[in-house]
Amino acid sequence: MADSPPSLDPVQLGAYFALIEVASLLRHAVEQQLREAGDLSYVQFQLLARLGDAPSGSHRMTDLADGVVYSRSGLTYQAGLLEKAGLVVRGPSADDERSVTVTITGAGRALLGKVLPGHIEVVNSLLLEPLSRDQVEALAGLLTPVRDHMRATPPRSAAPRRRKDGA
Amino acid sequence: MADSPPSLDPVQLGAYFALIEVASLLRHAVEQQLREAGDLSYVQFQLLARLGDAPSGSHRMTDLADGVVYSRSGLTYQAGLLEKAGLVVRGPSADDERSVTVTITGAGRALLGKVLPGHIEVVNSLLLEPLSRDQVEALAGLLTPVRDHMRATPPRSAAPRRRKDGA
DNA sequence: TACGACTAGTTCGAATTCGAAGCAAGTGAG
DNA sequence: CTCACTTGCTTCGAATTCGAACTAGTCGTA
Numbered sequence: 001m002a003d004s005p006p007s008l009d010p011v012q013l014g015a016y017f018a019l020i021e022v023a024s025l026l027r028h029a030v031e032q033q034l035r036e037a038g039d040l041s042y043v044q045f046q047l048l049a050r051l052g053d054a055p056s057g058s059h060r061m062t063d064l065a066d067g068v069v070y071s072r073s074g075l076t077y078q079a080g081l082l083e084k085a086g087l088v089v090r091g092p093s094a095d096d097e098r099s100v101t102v103t104i105t106g107a108g109r110a111l112l113g114k115v116l117p118g119h120i121e122v123v124n125s126l127l128l129e130p131l132s133r134d135q136v137e138a139l140a141g142l143l144t145p146v147r148d149h150m151r152a153t154p155p156r157s158a159a160p161r162r163r164k165d166g167a
Numbered sequence: 168m169a170d171s172p173p174s175l176d177p178v179q180l181g182a183y184f185a186l187i188e189v190a191s192l193l194r195h196a197v198e199q200q201l202r203e204a205g206d207l208s209y210v211q212f213q214l215l216a217r218l219g220d221a222p223s224g225s226h227r228m229t230d231l232a233d234g235v236v237y238s239r240s241g242l243t244y245q246a247g248l249l250e251k252a253g254l255v256v257r258g259p260s261a262d263d264e265r266s267v268t269v270t271i272t273g274a275g276r277a278l279l280g281k282v283l284p285g286h287i288e289v290v291n292s293l294l295l296e297p298l299s300r301d302q303v304e305a306l307a308g309l310l311t312p313v314r315d316h317m318r319a320t321p322p323r324s325a326a327p328r329r330r331k332d333g334a
Numbered sequence: 335t336a337c338g339a340c341t342a343g344t345t346c347g348a349a350t351t352c353g354a355a356g357c358a359a360g361t362g363a364g
Numbered sequence: 365c366t367c368a369c370t371t372g373c374t375t376c377g378a379a380t381t382c383g384a385a386c387t388a389g390t391c392g393t394a
Binding site: 041043070071072073074077078096097098099 | 354358360
């Protein structure tokens, strides 16, 4: 088994730092645009976008939380805000009595449509503009497997209490 | 000039989403490890890491804030926490009377050294592991220019109010 | 020197965020 | 059926985060 190396080499470090910085800067810029264009936080936008993308326009709370990498309690709070603003509605789930289904409303879609152009504009000018078409493709090709890997890898702290794995 | 397209094509969207998700997931995982290993938040770790990297072991408040993409007031708060914990010290700057210089202490370096192996381990297993050496190189090669571009691009909201317009 | 504009940090209040604890509904073994 | 365990969501309290307002020190220019 590979022992954990004492440090990362410059290239690895460069990739890691650049990734974090790019994400932070992009998020920051997008956040401002969304605030101005539609008084939405980034999380709220992400939630609306995910709902808008879903064929049914709805998702379970838990799936939303996992999707945007957010705490459950945080999602409850945000869902409450969005509901109060009339952008989504919460309702009981069909098959599972304890789960709550969040659905985007017409107003939600309208707002999403209103902020989207500016959002895309920011993403374009900050992230995409300095890259060629091939490079964007390459970037997606690199990050997508990484994301899948991360999604598949169980969180560190979840490990201790393993029930039935060959261990 | 390109007027803003109404939407991004799947590849662009994939790159954008994957980037955000990867960064979120990575940050989340790292945060947990740091909390357990040394009771540090991610920002605090970033600050210590930057200070530890600096030849002098110190930076101005503003440079730190910009470096980690944080608000100034937030940095004041975090610097206070770190100082109270004895990990850094704040002092006046040599040439500029209004700026404050933050310097990492021995204890700060010690803690940094203590949490670093685990940190690297997480970055390795989540971000680097699924990529080949060449791919890591490619990733760094793609993201570094993007970061530089973002750093160079002035924030959106700064532009409009440049001069004393009619207001 | 004096003035106005700007930069560096801090303080303050309000909003957000998370984890722990709690509650209700589903699941499985006996 | 019933008990123990798990899952889905909310509530609660504490910590963090940001922006706006404020103080102080710098710079450019007349």
